[in-house]
Amino acid sequence: MYRYDEFDHDYVRARVAEFRDQTQRRIDGALTEDEYKPLRLQNGLYLQLHAYMLRVAVPYGTLDSRQMRTLAMIAERWDEGYGHFTTRQNIQYNWTKLTDVGDILDALADVEMHAIQTSGNCIRNVTADHFAGAAVDEIEDPRPTAELIRQWSTAHPEFAYLPRKFKVAVTGSPNDRAVTKAHDIGLRMLRDAQGNPGYEVIVGGGLGRTPMIGKVIRDFLPKADLLPYLEAILRVYNLNGRRDNKYKARIKILVHETGIEEMRAQVEAEFERQMREEGGPLVQPDPEQVRRIEAYFAAPDFADLPATSETLDAAMAADPALAAWVANNTSAHRAPGYTIVTVAIKGTGEAPGDATTAQMNALADLGERYSHDELRISHEQNVILPHVKRDDLPAVFAALQQAELAAANAGLITDIIACPGLDYCALATARSIPVAQDLSERFAEPARAKAIGSFTIKISGCINACGHHHVGHVGILGLEKSGIESYQITLGGDHTETMAVGERAGPGMSADEVGPAIERLVDAYLERRANDDERFIDTYRRLGADPFKHALYAA
Amino acid sequence: MAKEFKPKIVSANDLNIGDVVYMNSGGGWTRKLAEAAIAHTPEEGETLMGRAEPQQAKVVGPYLADVALDDDGRPFPTHFREKFRTRGPSTRPDLGKQAANPERREPLAASGGI
Numbered sequence: 001m002y003r004y005d006e007f008d009h010d011y012v013r014a015r016v017a018e019f020r021d022q023t024q025r026r027i028d029g030a031l032t033e034d035e036y037k038p039l040r041l042q043n044g045l046y047l048q049l050h051a052y053m054l055r056v057a058v059p060y061g062t063l064d065s066r067q068m069r070t071l072a073m074i075a076e077r078w079d080e081g082y083g084h085f086t087t088r089q090n091i092q093y094n095w096t097k098l099t100d101v102g103d104i105l106d107a108l109a110d111v112e113m114h115a116i117q118t119s120g121n122c123i124r125n126v127t128a129d130h131f132a133g134a135a136v137d138e139i140e141d142p143r144p145t146a147e148l149i150r151q152w153s154t155a156h157p158e159f160a161y162l163p164r165k166f167k168v169a170v171t172g173s174p175n176d177r178a179v180t181k182a183h184d185i186g187l188r189m190l191r192d193a194q195g196n197p198g199y200e201v202i203v204g205g206g207l208g209r210t211p212m213i214g215k216v217i218r219d220f221l222p223k224a225d226l227l228p229y230l231e232a233i234l235r236v237y238n239l240n241g242r243r244d245n246k247y248k249a250r251i252k253i254l255v256h257e258t259g260i261e262e263m264r265a266q267v268e269a270e271f272e273r274q275m276r277e278e279g280g281p282l283v284q285p286d287p288e289q290v291r292r293i294e295a296y297f298a299a300p301d302f303a304d305l306p307a308t309s310e311t312l313d314a315a316m317a318a319d320p321a322l323a324a325w326v327a328n329n330t331s332a333h334r335a336p337g338y339t340i341v342t343v344a345i346k347g348t349g350e351a352p353g354d355a356t357t358a359q360m361n362a363l364a365d366l367g368e369r370y371s372h373d374e375l376r377i378s379h380e381q382n383v384i385l386p387h388v389k390r391d392d393l394p395a396v397f398a399a400l401q402q403a404e405l406a407a408a409n410a411g412l413i414t415d416i417i418a419c420p421g422l423d424y425c426a427l428a429t430a431r432s433i434p435v436a437q438d439l440s441e442r443f444a445e446p447a448r449a450k451a452i453g454s455f456t457i458k459i460s461g462c463i464n465a466c467g468h469h470h471v472g473h474v475g476i477l478g479l480e481k482s483g484i485e486s487y488q489i490t491l492g493g494d495h496t497e498t499m500a501v502g503e504r505a506g507p508g509m510s511a512d513e514v515g516p517a518i519e520r521l522v523d524a525y526l527e528r529r530a531n532d533d534e535r536f537i538d539t540y541r542r543l544g545a546d547p548f549k550h551a552l553y554a555a
Numbered sequence: 556m557a558k559e560f561k562p563k564i565v566s567a568n569d570l571n572i573g574d575v576v577y578m579n580s581g582g583g584w585t586r587k588l589a590e591a592a593i594a595h596t597p598e599e600g601e602t603l604m605g606r607a608e609p610q611q612a613k614v615v616g617p618y619l620a621d622v623a624l625d626d627d628g629r630p631f632p633t634h635f636r637e638k639f640r641t642r643g644p645s646t647r648p649d650l651g652k653q654a655a656n657p658e659r660r661e662p663l664a665a666s667g668g669i
Binding site: 028047 | 568570571572573574575611612615616633634635636639640643644645646647650651652
């Protein structure tokens, strides 16, 4: 875990004091809303349908038990007893009072957290693979890179007012769990033929109104050149990105309109110009500082364990529910005898990503006791315990059952991503959560969900696509049509390294038509799949959209 | 032919809490839509907005929203977004305005929005 140094502490405290003062001036009437709005957005404070919403950054999704307990405490003391984990590894509080914001931010600063740059046209919270430092397929831990980018991008004076918001994701594994191809910049860590570490740099990905899959702008960037190269991309974007039309202001549009070859030429020219500067580029980090950051992410002191656990095997033989949960919610760990636990915040009929104060405290306890005091937030709105001994899984499962967090559905059809939608969001055009809840109940029967297998449903309540609907195997987009909520279905999306944007299946349908339509779609898939191991997305790619469109609109 | 004017009210969000508020006939603010001042003409709408916009120390983002009137002349929202604003999250009837007004917890299907 990264720990703040003196500069970090002073900077965050100063920002809290500054924003507390700005907020008081707004309350006193000294600032108008036009003056205050950009200030509050730079500090993560939105005004939503029913109240203010505070978006708190969880940098690259990593936090410890002390931080999770503080998130729980804030929910209890200043909010309505719950928080919402988002698709960008953040947490949102939906009932923030303006008069409490300063105290909330001070409480966050106490545990080295903040809400800076979680909104606005700046470089947002950097996201990373939620299995970082634990995944068996990992080339290198992406979090030191993400932390370096966080330090470079925080309050970067040149990039505080970009044409539009800017999102960066990093993965250290070839299996892309960080959705890198749907980010303004995606970084995939790899090694060259000589074994030197570096990055494949992807630029111009994004979802929203105009979904684009990111394009490779540099096949291999040596690790040491990262910041000058990012600086070059941001400079080209800041100079040439459109500011006349917010719908065409993201870098994906610039890359699309400029062409990746010309974009590459401009970025490389700016990069070379920096590299030729006397004394080297201004943003080349001190190697000592890089080593300091890397040291914070050193692997925990794992015990020397056998790969299998007799304790766990015996417990699973006696408890089918435990066995089902272990089979589905654990992933291979780099250290023998350890596993990665995905705690699905997706109980039947619950709002995806919503966790109560009690649940957050329970997760903090589990992280502290069983996972080397580490937790992660995933973009799939789940919580990860990254370093759990297989011997401890029965105890972890029992505690999760107590906390109503033992849903054995990670990666299955009920592990649904959904944005807050029109139940909370001022931008939304339709609700998302009730649709997710309905689907969660329809496919709640464990044997059925297991039989369906890997299946992603992603739901957004407006075209901005916070629910990643474009890249769900099934995407659901809520819109308004003639004064009522209407839902468009897309098929064939993929959020991984084989990213694909889903194809619109047909006309929109009402909310109460969505559930039955998805059930027909799933039945059609089960009838047509080549074998039990063929995932929906593979059947879809083999057969095309037609049989599934027919199933959706059969009624 | 001029488009028929639909009755309107002024809605905004409370500055400190962010809760949904409506302008009343005295130029103040109420949390109850039933107490909102109603504009029956474009001119009355402009007058209401003219009274709302200077009140930045109390509210955020005042705007005119369409309403319909029941048999007793009380306003009710015509758009599903405004219906949700009179209640709170449809998935959390324990929160928002509806929490204080349990009788308003209508089934979603009856809201006309779904």
